[in-house]
Amino acid sequence: MNLAQQKRLSFAALMTGPILWWILVLLVPYVIMLMISFYSKQFPFHVPDFQFGNYLKIFDDPQYFQVLLRSLKISVLVSLVTFALAYPLTYYLVFKVRSHRVRMIIYVATIIPLWVSYLLRAYTWKTILGTEGILNSFLMWIGIIDEPISLFLYNQFAMVVTMAYIFTPYMVMPLFASLEKIPRNLIEASKDLGVGRMGTFLRVTLPLSVPGILAGFTFTFCLSFGDFISPQLVGGPYSNMISNVVATQFGIAMNWPLGSALSMIMLFIVVAIITMSDRFERAGRLDLN
Amino acid sequence: MTMKSLSVKTISLAVAAAVALGGAMTAVAPSQASAGELAILTWEGYADSSITQKFEDETGCAISRTYVGSNDEFPAKLAAGGSIYDAVSPSLDTTGILAKMGVVEPIAIDMLPDWEDIYEGFRAHPSVAGAEGWLPPEGTVWAVPYSWGSIAWMYRSDKFDTPPDSIEIFWDPAYAGKLSIWDDKTNIYAVARYIFGRDVNVYDLSDDQLAQVRDKLIEAKPQMRKYWATAGELVNLYANGEVIFSNTWGGYQSALLIEQGIPMVEFIPKEKADGWQDAWQIVKGTPNMDCAKKFVVYMQSPHAQCQMSAVMGYSMANATAAKECLTPEMYESLHQGDWTYIDGLDFWQEPIRVDAVIETWNAVKAAQ
CATH class of the missing domain: 3.40.190.10 (Periplasmic binding protein-like II)
Incomplete structure (x- = not known):
C-alpha cells in the first residue's frame, strides 16, 4: 500500500462514522420533516400528499402568525436584556480586573449556572416572582408596597427575566472571547492620539467586539426562539410561544403535517438569522482592513 | 507529526466514532422489556403505591408510571409508536378513539371476575362495549371501567x-x-x-x-x-x-x-x-401482556377500588365494592348510585x- 492510498484509507476510516451520523440524525430527519409538512391531516393520523395547505394555514389563520410575532418579540427582548447585562460585566472583567485569578473566578461564577438543570433554575424564578414570593415579601418588608403585586409572575415579563437569566452565559462567553482578543496596544494608540475614553470605546473596542456581540445575539435569540419550558412554568395565558404550538401539533392536536410546516418556518427563520449574522461579521472584518 | 502517528490517531478516532455510533444505535432500538414489568400511562395518583402495592407483591410485576395532563395525550403518545406503554387509563371520550386507531387490545369479559359488579350503565357504554363499525370481537370489551366523578x-x-x-x-x-x-x-x-x-x-x-x-x-x-x-x-x-x-x-x-x-x-x-368516567385499556401488542391483563383485573377488584377512592376521592365503578367499604356518609358524598346527581352531570362523550x-x-x- 503506498502512502497516498494509506492516506485516503485513513481519511475514509476517519470520516465514515461522522458522515453516516450526520446523514442519519440530521439530514434524514430534516428531509422527513419537510416531506410531512406537505402531507394532509386525517385525524388521528396523516396521509402522504403534496399540497401547500399547511403553509397557507399558518399565514391565513391569525393564531399562528400572532404566536410567531410574539416569539420573535420575546426573543429580541431576551437578547437585548442579556446584552445590556453581559456587555458591561464582560468589559469590566476583561479590562478592569487586574488579577487573572479574580477574573477567572468571576467568569466561572457567571457561567456556572449552565451546570444547573434548566428546570430547577426556572422553578427558582417562580419562588422569587410569585405573589407570595421573595420579591414581593421584600418589597412589603421595606415598605415600598402594602399589597403583593401579581405583575411579576405568569406573564411575558417573567418569561423575559427567566430566559435572560438562563441565557446570559451564552452572551458572556463569546463577548469574553472577543474582548480578550483585542490587542491592548490599539487602545493605547487611540488614547495616545488624544481620543477620549468614550471615543476609544466607540471607535476601537466596540467595533472590534462586534463578532462577539453577533455570536451572543445569535445564541440568545435562537435559544429563546425555540424555548417552550419557560412559557409553561412562568408564562401566563398570553405567553404561548411558537415551540409550544409545535409541541401541541405533535402532541394533543395530532397534526404532524402542520407541526412540520411550523418547524420548517422556524428553521428558515433561524437559518436566516445565522446567515445574516455571518454576513455582518464578514462585512465588519472587511471594514477593519 | 509523522505519517505513522497520524494514521494511528485517525484510525483510533474512527474506531471511537464507530463504537459511539454503534452504541447510539443500540440505544435507539426498542428495548425488550422482560416479563414482570408494567409501564402505565395514567393520571397522577391513579397508580399510587397504596393502590398498587398488593398487585406488585402478588404478581411480581414492577410498575413504572408516566402521567398525562389531559386525555388528548393518550392518542398522541400511543400514535408515536413503539411499545413503550402496556396499559393506559383514558376517559370514555377517548377510549373509543384509541379503539378506532387500533392501538388497544380487546379484553375478554370472562377474564374479569368483577365484571358483573360494575354499574350497568358503565358496562354498556359504547366507549366500553364498542359501537357499529368498531365493535370488539364477541365476548370482549375495549375498556375496563375504573372510576368516575365530576x-x-x-x-x-x-x-x-x-x-x-x-x-x-x-x-x-x-x-x-x-x-x-x-x-x-x-x-x-x-x-x-x-x-x-x-x-x-x-x-x-x-x-x-x-x-x-x-x-x-x-x-x-x-x-x-x-x-x-x-x-x-x-x-x-x-x-x-x-x-x-x-x-x-x-x-x-x-x-x-x-x-x-x-x-x-x-x-x-x-x-x-x-362528568367523567375513566377505564383501563391494554396497549396492542404489548410484550407484557400477562402483567397487563392481571393489572386490569386487579384494578376492578374491591381492594383496588376502595384504595383508589380513599386516595383520590373519586367514585368507584364497582358498585358492590362501594357498598362494602364505604361508610354510609362516604357512600352518599361520593354519590355512588345517586342517579339524580349522575343525571345532572354532562358525562364526556367523544x-x-x-x-x-x-x-x-x-x-x-x-x-x-
Whole structure:
C-alpha cells in the first residue's frame, strides 16, 4: 500500500462514522420533516400528499402568525436584556480586573449556572416572582408596597427575566472571547492620539467586539426562539410561544403535517438569522482592513 | 507529526466514532422489556403505591408510571409508536378513539371476575362495549371501567362574600388575574353551556358555535392567571395565593388543599358540570401482556377500588365494592348510585369532530 492510498484509507476510516451520523440524525430527519409538512391531516393520523395547505394555514389563520410575532418579540427582548447585562460585566472583567485569578473566578461564577438543570433554575424564578414570593415579601418588608403585586409572575415579563437569566452565559462567553482578543496596544494608540475614553470605546473596542456581540445575539435569540419550558412554568395565558404550538401539533392536536410546516418556518427563520449574522461579521472584518 | 502517528490517531478516532455510533444505535432500538414489568400511562395518583402495592407483591410485576395532563395525550403518545406503554387509563371520550386507531387490545369479559359488579350503565357504554363499525370481537370489551366523578368548580371560601354559583365571574374584571382553568379542550363544553343553555349538545358544536365559544374564552383571558396543566400545579397555584377560583377533578385537589389548611369549597355551577368516567385499556401488542391483563383485573377488584377512592376521592365503578367499604356518609358524598346527581352531570362523550374542538382551545391559548 503506498502512502497516498494509506492516506485516503485513513481519511475514509476517519470520516465514515461522522458522515453516516450526520446523514442519519440530521439530514434524514430534516428531509422527513419537510416531506410531512406537505402531507394532509386525517385525524388521528396523516396521509402522504403534496399540497401547500399547511403553509397557507399558518399565514391565513391569525393564531399562528400572532404566536410567531410574539416569539420573535420575546426573543429580541431576551437578547437585548442579556446584552445590556453581559456587555458591561464582560468589559469590566476583561479590562478592569487586574488579577487573572479574580477574573477567572468571576467568569466561572457567571457561567456556572449552565451546570444547573434548566428546570430547577426556572422553578427558582417562580419562588422569587410569585405573589407570595421573595420579591414581593421584600418589597412589603421595606415598605415600598402594602399589597403583593401579581405583575411579576405568569406573564411575558417573567418569561423575559427567566430566559435572560438562563441565557446570559451564552452572551458572556463569546463577548469574553472577543474582548480578550483585542490587542491592548490599539487602545493605547487611540488614547495616545488624544481620543477620549468614550471615543476609544466607540471607535476601537466596540467595533472590534462586534463578532462577539453577533455570536451572543445569535445564541440568545435562537435559544429563546425555540424555548417552550419557560412559557409553561412562568408564562401566563398570553405567553404561548411558537415551540409550544409545535409541541401541541405533535402532541394533543395530532397534526404532524402542520407541526412540520411550523418547524420548517422556524428553521428558515433561524437559518436566516445565522446567515445574516455571518454576513455582518464578514462585512465588519472587511471594514477593519 | 509523522505519517505513522497520524494514521494511528485517525484510525483510533474512527474506531471511537464507530463504537459511539454503534452504541447510539443500540440505544435507539426498542428495548425488550422482560416479563414482570408494567409501564402505565395514567393520571397522577391513579397508580399510587397504596393502590398498587398488593398487585406488585402478588404478581411480581414492577410498575413504572408516566402521567398525562389531559386525555388528548393518550392518542398522541400511543400514535408515536413503539411499545413503550402496556396499559393506559383514558376517559370514555377517548377510549373509543384509541379503539378506532387500533392501538388497544380487546379484553375478554370472562377474564374479569368483577365484571358483573360494575354499574350497568358503565358496562354498556359504547366507549366500553364498542359501537357499529368498531365493535370488539364477541365476548370482549375495549375498556375496563375504573372510576368516575365530576369536573367540579372550586373556590377559596375566605375570598368570596357571596358563594359563586356560576362561571359568569370569568367575565368579571373584578377577578382579573385571579382565576384558573384546566389547560384542556373541555373548557369549550363549560362555556358552550353558558352561552347556549345547559342542555346544548356540547359534543356536536357547529363551526359557528365553536367560534362563539372561542371568542368568549378569549374575552375571559384577562381574568386568567394561568391555565393549569397538572393536578400538582393547580394545588400550588392555590397554596401560593395565586388564584381563588378554578375547575378541578372533583374531590381530588380540594382534598389536598384542605389538608394544607386552605379553605376550599367545591360546587356544581348552575350551568351544569362535566362528568367523567375513566377505564383501563391494554396497549396492542404489548410484550407484557400477562402483567397487563392481571393489572386490569386487579384494578376492578374491591381492594383496588376502595384504595383508589380513599386516595383520590373519586367514585368507584364497582358498585358492590362501594357498598362494602364505604361508610354510609362516604357512600352518599361520593354519590355512588345517586342517579339524580349522575343525571345532572354532562358525562364526556367523544366529540363528533374532536380535532375541531382541540383546535378551538389551541386558538384560545394562542390569542393576544
